[in-house]
Amino acid sequence: MIDRGEFDEARTLVAKHLPAPEAERLRASIEVHDWAEGTGDGTLAAAKRLAAAGDWPAALPGMMAALVEDRDGARQALITAFAVLGDEHELVPEYRRRLASALF
DSSP states (O other): OTTTTOHHHHHHHHHTTTTSHHHHHHHHHHHHHHHTTOOOOSHHHHHHHHHHTTOHHHHHHHHHHHTTTOHHHHHHHHHHHHHHHOTTSTTHHHHHHHHHHHHO
16 A cells, blocks of 8 residues: 555554554655655754655654654654654664664
């Protein structure tokens, strides 16, 4: 469904299967897709648009920088990004460490 652009239908189907890990990954993918339509000109909004375009190497540093402006929003965006990318993605371990360091 997501591959075909049927995001509303996918949201409904995925919601029935939360909190299963695969359902959570799909929910996060839908959320990131929605970021493309986001408005705003702050650091976090720009980073989210980069993520929606698939530019994770630029998006993750932007989300980290946004922790200063919007700690909770940036933290949630990073958690969503980690869910989409998965633990195996080369950027995730580094940015998990950076996030933990920034928060604690």
